[in-house]
Amino acid sequence: MVAWRPAVPGISEVFHARIVNYEYPKHCHDTWTVLIVDDGAIRYDLDTRHHGAVGRTVSILPPGVVHNGYPSRRTGHFRKRNLYLDSGFLPLDLVGRAVDGSSFEDAALRAAIGALHDRLTAPDPLDVEERLAAIAERFRHRLLRRPPVVRDPEPTVADGLRDYLDGHLTGDVTLKNAAHLLDRSVAHLVRSFTRRYRISPHAYVIGARIDLARKLLLDGVPPARVAAETGFHDQAHLTRHFTRHVSIPPGRYAAGYPKAASGS
Incomplete structure (x- = not known):
């Protein structure tokens, strides 16, 4: 069982847990809760509606609505990953629809949520923002139960x-x-x-920051200062992206750069 708050806007908490023979008491959150189950099955009562989730499904529980949670009798356990998302994640006029239709099968949405979880241990805020926007849009379409009307790219x-x-x-x-x-x-x-x-906006920004970092490194600026001056969180964040883009870490990139000989 592990919980943390990633340093990105919009996500109040991430919670991963394996629950065996335990029933959550009735409670509610002030966030939208997005739930996927990796093993076993969960049952829950949301207001007066009965719902369940297994590996193929995605569940969303709206803010302010009382619910519980317990393993299905068949499995006796479940392993879940939760995202607790700020109340602005979806319009609040979708709360009633989420109560009525809290869980549904959507392979693409489930894959997108799983991929987001994979990135939340060391997140890039812009990347998370892109992914959350796409996930929220798909939830809106599912809860409204109508084909998506997507505006043409401009x-x-x-x-x-x-x-x-x-x-x-x-x-x-x-x-x-x-x-x-x-x-x-x-x-x-x-x-x-x-x-x-x-290219996505996030990938564009990272690539542009790496180009700027290369110039600064070749000017002799230390990697820690380069990270600060190019918009990365810290040197480790710079190193991770720089190595992926350039194939070597920033400390080695300019290590062999020939210095101009001083005049006599």
């Missing part, structure tokens, strides 16, 4: 987002702020940008 919006990213490259970059400036949803921004430039 090249001009993609260009506007690129200008925003370039202007905030070494500081705090949030798609939420960009969405406010460009009057579009985060999911639409990501679709438009990815269609136009064949």
